[in-house]
Amino acid sequence: MKLRFRLAFYLFGLFLGIFAVVQFLGAKAEAKGVMFCYLPNCRVLKDLRSKSLNYSPEAKATLEENWVNLDDIKKTLEFGDVDFSKSNKAYKKGKIYIIEGQNSSNEEITVTMINFTDKVLLEKIEKK
Template sequence: MSLIKRFGYYFGGFAIGLVILAFFLNGKKASCDYGPDARVLKNIRTKTLEYSAEATAFISLKGIDTTKINYILYKGDVNFSDSDTRKKPCGVYFVEGEIDGKDTGLSVENCDKTATIQSIEFID
């Protein structure tokens, strides 16, 4: 069997496999959150989000929309060196992102049923 026929059979089977996967995974909420950042952010997003008094005051003072905070929790980066992941009873994570061109940091307390944004700050 020539090399061209082998490639043809391989890519034909690969295409059929992709169609079958698309058919079975269509409508399912399957995700590939394998990195540590993605797993932590997904875990935070699945819980009820609350804001501390300090975070609420910062949002009001700076006129920040909560959708921008949610975007940071979706696309941000977790800074594990500034986080206290083993704190009992709830770990505290420092999530970095950008709001209106300014680097922003969120301190998020991640408990079993709720995630509380403790503080928000602009990073210089």
């Protein structure tokens, strides 16, 4: 058998095997609620979402202004972007994280959070 036929059969079997493994592992992960979260942005947001959320007086006052609500903060914690150049620094016995996202009116917002070992403090919310 010529080399190109052997190579074609090999590649066909390889792609078929990869497809089967992805289908099997994908269905298994979806059934257990597992998500791929190995990138730094995803890991930080997942850690912040997993802890209890407390509010500073400044954040409570901003939430009462009605241009941003708690759902916007939750969406920012799920789909936002962490600014690592300003984040992951020691601050008040925790680490500070600056997260950029959008509110329900599609306005850019910046959320400042302090991550402690057992809780997360919503420090402030700003419009960009």
